[in-house]
Amino acid sequence: MSERSERSGHTAEPPAGARRVDSATEAFVAHRNLLFTVAYEMLGSAADAEDVLQETWLRWAGVDLGTVRDQRAYLVRMTTRQALGRLRTLRRRKESYVGPWLPEPLLTAPDVAEDVELADSVSMAMLLVLETLTPTERAVFVLREVFGLGYDEIAEAVDKSSGAVRQIAHRARAHVAARRPREVVSPAETRGALEAFRRAVETGDLQRLLDLIAPDVVLLTDGGGMVQAATAPVVGADKVARVLGRIDAAVSLQVTQVNGCPALILRLGGKVDTVLAVRLDGGLITGLYAVRNPGKLSRIDRETTVSRRVRGLADRSA
Known part of the structure; x- marks a missing residue:
């Protein structure tokens, strides 16, 4: 001054x-x-x-x-x-x-799921359609x-x-x-299905897994050549259930929201090992998206804000 x-x-x-x-x-x-x-x-x-x-x-x-x-x-x-x-x-x-390429998963706030259009647009299933x-x-x-x-x-x-x-x-x-998921599943149905799925995976209950997944379910696993992962889609209830049944008993499973949709975070020794996003149609799991590439997991422990709105300031003309 x-x-x-x-x-x-x-x-x-x-x-x-x-x-x-x-x-x-x-x-x-x-x-x-x-x-x-x-x-x-x-x-x-x-x-x-x-x-x-x-x-x-x-x-x-x-x-x-x-x-x-x-x-x-x-x-x-x-x-x-x-x-x-x-x-x-x-x-x-x-x-x-x-192997299969999957989008980088984002840990999203619960209110993203309430905006059905936004949740659909950032979901793993939709991002793969956009590809x-x-x-x-x-x-x-x-x-x-x-x-x-x-x-x-x-x-x-x-x-x-x-x-x-x-x-x-x-x-x-x-x-x-022609390719997008058609059914909107209520939050209550989603929570119930995801909890049942988590318990079945945790206990290795193959019959329960078969009850929860669709006959033509598809599992995509993205390891990016960095960690072990299937290099082609795993298709069919029996094959997918067997893969899920081999998850290490020492792995902890956390129910969460990823990209506005239901998901599990799998941790081994306290470290994020896999993010498993879930697609539900007709009350059954029709798609599973397992991201294992370490380069895509760096943001999963902190929430990322996605929005269609402007924050704190209305659109202005200058």
């Missing part, structure tokens, strides 16, 4: 550049959870989503906020463009991945169906015409509809 400011009793105004950075930071923090969710749904990787957010922030910090009409839309566009570039790189990397779309189809589907962006906004984000985006959205919607 200058002597003149001190004598007059007034605090010096921060320089304009500092005020601009503060405003940019405030807006970015308010939208961060939303932007993370956009990036994660496009990439299926929290680590890559965080990298995308870092790149988005670096670009956002240099934007003249006076030219931005809708900060939410602008930030979502920036995030989408960064995620699209990374998604194309990830697709090449997955071609040499050892079958092209990068542009995935971006359009996520922005339109999950976040409700208009076709014009999406067109700017993916560098396509509004008409082209409408066609892409229609094609992606039909593709996803």
Whole structure:
């Protein structure tokens, strides 16, 4: 503070550049959870989503906020463009991945499951369906169906015409509809089924496991070549029950919510060994997603916030 400011009793105004950075930071923090969710749904990787957010922030910090009409839309566009570039790189990397590739599991708050659309969009089952779309189809589907962006906004984000985006959205919607889980299971049914499943796995009760899983159940195990895991899907109740029946008796099983859906965290010697996400249809378990790759388990002991809303600050026009 200058002597003149001190004598007059007034605090010096921060320089304009500092005020601009503060405003940019405030807006970015308010939208961060939303932007993370956009990036994660496009990439299926929290680590890559965080990298995308870092790149988005670096670009956002240099934007003249006076030219931005809708900060939410602008930030979502920036995030989408960064995620699209990374998604194309990830697709090449997955071609040499050892065994099935599964999304990085996120420990989510109970209220995520209450938002049925959000829980469905970040579920393991849905993220695997999204993997079958092209990068542009995935971006359009996520922005339109999950976040409700208009076709014009999406067109700017993916560098396509509004008409082209409408066609892409229609094609992606039909593709996803043919593959997505159809039944919505109540929280009470989910809890009951998961508890019964946990007890059956814990006790190695094969008959009880067979009662709980569908005849055509599929188990996918992602070890990434780092730990032991099946390198192909395990299909059928008998085969899956036998795999589950071989789980070490020393493993502790914790019922939890992963990606807004029921899951078990398996710990051996106090350390997370596997995250086992569960898909329920028709009262039976139809899908099991076992993530064992240690590189994908670093966030599972702390809750990750996913959201379709802006936090603490309404969308502003500048």
